[in-house]
Amino acid sequence: MGFSFGDSEQKGDAWTVSELTGYIRELFEIDFRLQDVAVSGEISNFTRARSGHLYFTLKDEGAQLKCVMWRSAAERLRFRPQDGDAVAANGRISVYEANGVYQLYADHLEPAGRGDLALAFERLKQLLADEGLFDAAHKQPIPRFPKKIGIVTSADAAALRDILNVLRRRYPLAQAFIAPALVQGELAPPQIVRALQWLDGRSDIDTIIIARGGGSMEDLWAFNDERVARAIFAAQHPIICGVGHEVDFTISDFVADLRAPTPSAAAELAVPDIVEWEPILRGLKARLAADLGDNLQGKRQQVQNLARSLRHLSPRASLDSQRQRIDGLYGRLDQSMRYLLRREQGRLAVAQAGLTAVSPLATLSRGYAIVRGEDGRRIIRTTKDVTAGDALSVQVSDGAFDVTVDEGMPS
Numbered sequence: 001m002g003f004s005f006g007d008s009e010q011k012g013d014a015w016t017v018s019e020l021t022g023y024i025r026e027l028f029e030i031d032f033r034l035q036d037v038a039v040s041g042e043i044s045n046f047t048r049a050r051s052g053h054l055y056f057t058l059k060d061e062g063a064q065l066k067c068v069m070w071r072s073a074a075e076r077l078r079f080r081p082q083d084g085d086a087v088a089a090n091g092r093i094s095v096y097e098a099n100g101v102y103q104l105y106a107d108h109l110e111p112a113g114r115g116d117l118a119l120a121f122e123r124l125k126q127l128l129a130d131e132g133l134f135d136a137a138h139k140q141p142i143p144r145f146p147k148k149i150g151i152v153t154s155a156d157a158a159a160l161r162d163i164l165n166v167l168r169r170r171y172p173l174a175q176a177f178i179a180p181a182l183v184q185g186e187l188a189p190p191q192i193v194r195a196l197q198w199l200d201g202r203s204d205i206d207t208i209i210i211a212r213g214g215g216s217m218e219d220l221w222a223f224n225d226e227r228v229a230r231a232i233f234a235a236q237h238p239i240i241c242g243v244g245h246e247v248d249f250t251i252s253d254f255v256a257d258l259r260a261p262t263p264s265a266a267a268e269l270a271v272p273d274i275v276e277w278e279p280i281l282r283g284l285k286a287r288l289a290a291d292l293g294d295n296l297q298g299k300r301q302q303v304q305n306l307a308r309s310l311r312h313l314s315p316r317a318s319l320d321s322q323r324q325r326i327d328g329l330y331g332r333l334d335q336s337m338r339y340l341l342r343r344e345q346g347r348l349a350v351a352q353a354g355l356t357a358v359s360p361l362a363t364l365s366r367g368y369a370i371v372r373g374e375d376g377r378r379i380i381r382t383t384k385d386v387t388a389g390d391a392l393s394v395q396v397s398d399g400a401f402d403v404t405v406d407e408g409m410p411s
Helices: 005-011 017-030 116-131 158-170 188-200 226-234 251-255 263-270 274-313 316-358 360-365
Strands: 037-048 054-059 064-069 086-096 101-111 148-153 175-180 207-212 239-243 258-260 370-372 391-396 399-404
Touching (some): 148 158, 148 188, 188 226
Parallel strands (some): 148 207
Antiparallel strands (some): 370 391
């Protein structure tokens, strides 16, 4: 959409505020010099919104300029801006139509003058130190004999090869897990954080090494990033930082549990030297063998003494005597039972003979019979107990049979 003052004058129409402001915004945006401009000044009215966007004013002795920096650009800052900072800002000029003011939309911001990076370094260092991120109380001990070591560095860097060579030479028992990440440039800090968090999330990692070879302060700046520093502090596993050369110090060095002057030194600090431990282990093995031999001989003599005491105090003889006595008692018990059994058998025979003499069966065997009624329970004792046609049961000595009364006896 375009606007023209000439047309408005000819037609005599009044501009709306929105039309005029939009026209002015277009004038800014078609001027290429204002779409990539660098402005220096002092920060005032600095505000960091919840969204992560930055709002501030750049001013000098004669004027002031409102500025905004979106979160995506603010996350790449190497320092924390604050009121009073002298800075250089790069961005584009446009109009915020809602307020009718022009402002700088900054996409880059850095401290002004020489020593800018050093100033940003000292400022972040002081901030994190005040929060306690460097305190020795938070430092974790490095495991003496690690099984698995995580490494955060560039996959094609010489630093990685140096670390792996040192680990293989000094302690080949340890396994290395590599989480590759950029170690230089604006994209490096978030990649370093992600790689570190991935390794820290593993339960089988013992130590994590963060490393990079030497370079200028700008080259190493990713390790001065606040996000990286806070990720190191939040890690559950102990971290060794080996960035740059011996003279190089980064914020990550101060936060890490152990600082190494170089990547190779980081690997040396992470594992013991197996060559140095070999004679120690041989000595320990010899001492252990000797101690075990002496202990075994002492235990063997102790067992022999206990065996002799056991034979002397053993209840075996008493048990043998008791076994023989029990056998004798069993014999006597058997004889007694046999005698009692024969006696009771005789008494049983006498009783049986007496019972047989008075038994109804004996009477029946002599020709008598028992006559019962039809129900088999009622005993017929006289002729009066029956009438003609009654069914009766007659029991004799060897069984029973049924009969029917033909006629009753006269009464």
